[in-house]
Amino acid sequence: MNILWVLAHPDERSLNGSLRDSAITALADAGHTVEQSDLYRMAWNPVVTGEDYAHDPDERLQVATASSTALRTGTLAEEIVVEQEKLRRADAVVLQFPLWWFSMPAIMKGWIDRVFVEGFGYGIRRDTGGTRRYGDGLMAGTRAMIVTSMGGSEHTVSPRGINGSLDELLFPIQHGFLWYTGMSVLPPVLVPSADRIGPDEYEHAEKTLHDRLASLFTDDPIPFRHQHGGEYDEKFVLRPEYGAGDSGVRVHRRVAPVRG
């Protein structure tokens, strides 16, 4: 299979750099093809501007319109097109980053902001006028997984941990980006207490990551709800018979997470 590995870390000598190198070797040994977007090494520019879309600066910039026009007319910035081609070839996408402020570093957010223009990954359906997203996105058939490290302990992102439960912290990325564009999202790999990691903990993290990669194409994805599965009403609000009367981001997965 073809795997796109996207890394956002400023130093390749870091824990994240070591885990990336180890993972890529293991994937190649297992017969996979690996492509990379090492965003710091590429000096990726994370800032959306009209220049990406050959936009006339005298005209007001509406990002969705300008970007979808540029995609359609083949005038998107070349570096965006290169990333889109990598994504089209990918059977799975791994996003690896240290958790900064409970989200991804800006350089990776800007990879998403710039590469996933309207019409790439999601877009307007010509037949119904609706938006292709949430299971119906254009990346359907591609698997996705987050690999992230954090300084704090695993307790702090447990279901009642002070930083918030990891699944819900990652909801904007896992549901709002990966599932939105149609990717099947596997549970994340977390490397906690990363600032104080010793050889034993490193070996444990490496083994966990290798195990998860070995089942990358067989593990069950998170069962997020499909926008056309009949569970949402015409305003895209979850119908009362689903989600057990609950609310919040967790109602958008079919199986309720374990409480407590």
Place this chain on the structure above:
Amino acid sequence: MNILWVLAHPDERSLNGSLRDSAITALADAGHTVEQSDLYRMAWNPVVTGEDYAHDPDERLQVATASSTALRTGTLAEEIVVEQEKLRRADAVVLQFPLWWFSMPAIMKGWIDRVFVEGFGYGIRRDTGGTRRYGDGLMAGTRAMIVTSMGGSEHTVSPRGINGSLDELLFPIQHGFLWYTGMSVLPPVLVPSADRIGPDEYEHAEKTLHDRLASLFTDDPIPFRHQHGGEYDEKFVLRPEYGAGDSGVRVHRRVAPVRG
């Protein structure tokens, strides 16, 4: 009062640009002082690198250590120091951005990543070795509010809307950044259906924003839990007697949100 207004939008002729101009005029008319960080106009660089910390590139970069050392020794990049000084002067901070992928544009994420180094906004306590954060952060006494626009309708970010409830989507920012650094967080101002806004809807959005700004210093903030309020145990997990047996990001506010 002194208000720092941070805007992330690539075009000042946008809805967000118009609302910003209108808000700033209203604040000035009310006798406030307004400082701005218009990140696109400043051509803000959102990418954390060792250069921010005068870091020796031959040494492995550990961001937390390098950044806190640079803060302490006065070797932080000048553009970071300028933003920190604006923040020190601020009685309130407004973050205004279009919701891109259910989060902020990369340019603003990188303003947070670069400006809030360890020791600014949060940091290690010399007395206990604990971390000053979550109500105990160094920005305590400062108010904060998000102003954000989205293309989708308000229904889609309602408590059971397909995109996820707005409060929980914004939890990584409102709790994980603003409250982490000690700021008192006011409920966000949302401008929905922003791609199809007409004169009446604009007037409504402008009035809502002005009303919220008029009570910026008197509205009740979101009642997030203080890390030293006795509600968390020694592992920073919410004690069983709080949060009504519930889990997820919403247990970290003292008053449960309305369900349904």
